[in-house]
Amino acid sequence: MALKRGARLLFQKEPAISLPTAELNTLPQVILPYAFPTDATVIPTVHLYDTVRKGTRLSTVEDDPISAVCSSVTGLVSGEREIQHPLYGTLSCVVIDCLPDNPTPEVPTPASEQFTPEYILQAAKEAGIVDELDGVPLSLKLQDWQTNGCGFLVVDAVEIEPFSSSAWAVLHDYAEQVLEGLRMLARCAGVTRYHIAVCLSGARRRALTLRIGKPFLYQTDSYYPVTDIVHRGKKFGTHSAPHSATVGRVGVQACLALYRALFLSEPHSRCVVTVAGDAVPQPQNVSVPFGATLQQLLEFCDVSDLPDYVIVGEQMTGTAVSSLDIPVLPGMTCLLAFSTKTLRTPATYSCVGCGRCAQSCHAGLLPFEIVRRHQNMHYERLSSLRADECDGCNACSFVCPSGIPLASIVEEAKAASGAVFLDMEDSHA
Ligand code: SF4
Ligand code: SF4
Structure with a gap:
């Protein structure tokens, strides 16, 4: 029998996993980068006191148009800043004071048959969709799969780390749309086989199976990290889409964003973040516009005092941050806040050779x-x-x-x- 590799982690997903997803909608301002890190020249297309609409491109990026970022809100440009972001490094940002948004007029739902691979690729580019799993623009991944081939597409909703349940929250609310987004991805990449990988308790798995059908769901092992269906280790935000991948891996939220781009003409403007940890009175999943700060998000979850430790990402691989004046950007699916009584630096001893x-x-x-x-x-x-x-x-x-x-x-x-x-x-x- 093969040796079981990995670690068993204690799940601490309750109560967030059982609560409805909250919506953070009312914000005074957002901070958004003109572009994601790129070697190309970035030319801002919005300027001080300009009014921007949700979905407006904030820059043009020579030779690399997909690094440009869309505004997640309607508002007034009130300033510029440079920030150090835990996922993307140094970013040149624009500050936008939010204004009330006009309700979007209803558009007739297009028939999915009309979406050609070229149309889907273009929609992913124009909506500015970035995969939350690795910070790579979805259109780059699609191009890579088209060029280098891809035998199987996996939506990675496994969430094997202790706190995260944002993928589950999205599946719970939008399973059918995620599956349709996955179908469109598969059509664009020329892939005929795909599924959504999860690690769920019996009741949740059964409920999801009833909604999307057994062939599209795959229950993984519960050892951390899961390696049977996914390729880990791609450096975040490098645009280094996985080459030679017979298995293409994509996030739940990226699939939903593609669905919304194709069927609702919406830009990729928000993400769902699990906010948890012992300093959070009400751990929950929150749908947040990109550009909201960690401070705004924690206040929304009733965190009034500055927590001792704030971690962007999960317990095993997250990054501790010292400032809360950092915007939520694609890839940020978990935010943990702890007090010192929970997190103590353990003493270090010599290796005992336990293996x-x-x-x-x-x-x-x-x-x-x-x-x-x-x-x-x-x-x-x-x-x-x-x-x-x-x-x-x-x-x-x-x-x-x-x-x-x-x-x-x-x-x-x-x-x-x-x-x-x-x-x-x-x-x-
Ligand atoms: S951090 Fe590196 S060495 Fe340690 S278990 Fe993971 S892959 Fe292995
Ligand atoms: S004590 Fe030594 S052998 Fe055991 S887990 Fe630590 S480093 Fe590895």
Whole structure:
């Protein structure tokens, strides 16, 4: 029998997973980047005191039009700022004071048969859809699948980490639309096989099966990280769509955004975020316009005092932030706020050789050995240990009884081994 790799995590999704999704609609202002990180030249198309409508492009980006961002609100441009974003790095942003939006006129629902692959690709581009799983524009993923081939499409709604339930919230409210968005993706990419992967309790799974049909649902294993249906480890927001992927992986929210772009002519302007942690009186899933700040989101969830720790992302792989003046952008599907009594830095002891880190590593690596060689500066032997295949899932650090931060040391080892080999090559030149 194959060895079960990974870690079992304690689910802490209640009560958010059982509550209806709340809507954050009334905001004084939003902060939006002119464009997502790109090497191309960004030319702002909105200026101070301009009035912008929801869906207006905030810039043109030479040679890279899909990096441009659409406004998520109707409002008045009141300023510019540079921010450090935990997912995207340095961003040049525009500040928009929100104005009341006119109700969108009802448009007749188009028949899906009329959507050609070219039309779907163009709709994904124009709506500015960015996949929440990896920060890659959906149109880039589609082009990659069209060019390099894709045998199977998976909507990854697994949410194997402890707190997140935003994918479930979207499926609960819009399962049929997500499936239709997935069908359109498959049509565009020329893929005939697809499903939605979940890790749900019996009652939720049965309810979803009744709505979308058994062939379209796939229940995964509950070990973290799930590796049987997904490819992890793509660096966030790099536009490096997965090559050679026989399995194309896409987020629930990106599928819903494609449905809305095609059938409702809506830009990608909001996302659902799970807000949880012991500093949040009312953990819940909240639908938030892009550009709302973490402060606004936490206040909406009745967090009045500044929490001791705020983490953008999940418990295993999230990033701690010190400022709450950061906008919610595509890819932010979980926000955790904790008090110090919950989060204490554990003491670190010597390795006891228990092997748990190796057993938990889904990539089949030997984290303790990589760490040992790195700390003893045996860089020349690191390559045989395949440290570069580590995707930073953090499972090894999580299970280590000695509290050794293995994942971050493996990350250092990756960088160090590359540098040393480079130096050696240079010295032979
Ligand atoms: S070595 Fe890397 S891939 Fe393996 S468990 Fe640790 S962080 Fe995850
Ligand atoms: S889990 Fe920790 S203590 Fe056990 S072998 Fe790995 S590094 Fe050593």
